Amino acid sequence: MASHRRPKQPSRTRVTVLTATAAAAVALTSQAAQAAPSAKPSKDEVKSKVDKLYEEAEKATEKYNGAKEKQDKLEKQIGNLQDKVARGQDDLNDLRGGLGSMASAQYRTGGIDPSLQLFLSADPDDYLDKASTLDQLSGQQVEALKKIQEKQRALSQQRQEASDKLKDLADTRTELGKKKKEVQGKLGEAQKLLNTLTAQEKAAIAADDQRASRASERSALGGSGKPATGRAGSAYGAAQSKIGSPYVYGASGPSSFDCSGLTSWAFAQAGVQIPRTSQAQASYGTRIASQSDLQVGDLVIFYSDLHHVGFYAGNGQVLHAPRTGANVRYESINNMPYQFGVRI
Structure with missing residues (x-):
């Protein structure tokens, strides 16, 4: 009578060993493929890639040039503004000195006008806004106060303009640094590619x-x-x-x-x-x-x-x-x- 036994199944241990062996074989094959040297690019392929990198570097160069030109203009404008502020401050000091001379003269002839005395210890804008104060000042004093007020306003505007341009300059310098880094990066990549060529290949390209x-x-x-x-x-x-x-x-x-x-x-x-x-x-x-x-x-x-x-x-x-x-x-x-x- 024929026997109907089941075919013997491989043990769990045997399956595990086979699986591990197969995985190891695949890994070794993959590593070998990665370790295998890739085909060296031809001279013409390298030249094509290098030319492309040089073109990208030139794009970045023109942006770098634009940022550099803007930086130079801003530095010149800021320098001019700072000179104006310095000269304006000197003019303002002279105007205040002249008004102080008036106060001294008034004091010697019988005391300082109350409104003028008040001005000398605070901001003239406060008094020019008060008609009652203007009534108490001489025409010469009023004119001096108006000149001081105008000079103060001009100085404030120039200082603000200089401050804004300094912020713009800081941003421009940051942009300049980024563009310089981009150009140098492209040139570095190109040089690495050129370094893969032999002396004869480099000479052939130059020729x-x-x-x-x-x-x-x-x-x-x-x-x-x-x-x-x-x-x-x-x-x-x-x-x-x-x-x-x-x-x-x-x-x-x-x-x-x-x-x-x-x-x-x-x-x-x-x-x-x-x-x-x-x-x-x-x-x-x-x-x-x-x-x-x-x-x-x-x-x-x-x-x-x-x-x-x-x-x-x-x-x-x-x-x-x-x-x-x-x-x-x-x-x-x-x-x-x-x-x-x-x-x-």
């Missing part, structure tokens, strides 16, 4: 850049574009004299530049003060929409947020301070997204 720059220079200098004249011509000539100068974020010459630092410096050499940032420069002169209407020496604005600017050099080329790691040079206008030109 490609030099060949492109020389080709653009030949195209610009050999073009048939109308030569720059007037203020734009002088500014463009100043920019040409800085070819080969290094790009440094926040720099505006004379030995290093960022993009808007070069254009603002060059126009300053021509006796023209233009705004510091590319965004502000974009709104400064006459806008030129079509590339075909550009003249040598016009400013050329790039990217939708207007964070890059250079000089039109003719024949489809620009002269600009490109980015960190590069020098002032000629480059094809088509290497960046053109927005419009600006004629100063």
